[in-house]
Amino acid sequence: MIRVVLADDQGLVRSAFAMLVRSAPDMEVVGEAADGAEAVRLARSSQADVVVMDIRMPGVDGIAATATIAADEDLAGVRVLILTTFESDQNVVAALRAGASGFLVKDTKPANLLAAIRTVAGGEALLSPGATQALIERVLHQPDPAAPAPAGLTMLTDREREVLTLIGRGLNNGELAERLVISPLTAKTYVSRLLTKLAARDRAQLVIAAYESGLVRAANQ
Known part of the structure; x- marks a missing residue:
């Protein structure tokens, strides 16, 4: 059973998502947060598997909450799925950098949301279809000079750099x-090595690393 926490400052939105999650035989809602x-x-407290997190909330927002969860060793098994209103929201990139396992737009189909929860609960990354390229074009069009390169980048072999580049391109x-x-199996092994060397939680952070390191550039560059 996948244990889900729903975090959104709008009560009606939380209630709708809660009803949807409870309709799935393999999921249960273990908490709702505003x-x-x-x-x-x-x-x-709930030993959640997945937190479905809105970005914009009063007080501690979704990005800060995601960073707190990602940095806590006791919460290493918790995955965060970001929900946002706009696919091109640059705050999504900040959430992915902070440790989110992926994101979806709020108007996604119910079946897709449930599938996304299952995906991130299984340890995989989930990026909304079509949204990755939009984010790249708007936000990751060039490496951020203020963002340090991933610490393990210099330890990568040429082959691992090639794999990271292809991951950044969405393969x-x-x-x-x-x-x-x-x-x-060998492909999976390469991905596991990259996760370890770059201290990344999952594939979403590898995509970010590929762009911020300059290994991958947007299509218009």
Whole structure:
């Protein structure tokens, strides 16, 4: 059973999401939060698997709450799924940098939201279809000089850099295996090594690292 915390400052939105989650036989709502501080508290007390987090909330917002969860070793198994109104919201990038496992827009189809919760609960990253490129074009069009390069970047082999570049371009493990003419297991091993070397929580942070390091550039550059 996937244990879900819902964090949104709008009660009607939380109620709608709660009804949807409770309709899934493999999920249960273990807490509802109106702000980020409460979301963090509930993530701890309820032993949640996934926190569905709104970005804009009073007090502690979703980005700060995500960073707190990601930095807490006791919450290492908790995954954050960001919900936002706009796919091109640059705050989504900040949330991914902070440790979110992915994001969806709020008007996504109910079945897609449930599938997204299952995806991040299983340890995978989830980026809203079509939204990644929009974010790249608007926010990640060039490396941020204020953002330090990932600490482990210099430790990567040429092959690992190649894999990171392809991950940044959106390839999944099967596509990596096909492009590099390796087995799916080997592709998965490369991804695991990158997660370890770059101290990344999941694939979403690898995508961010690929762009911020300059290994991948937006299509218009």
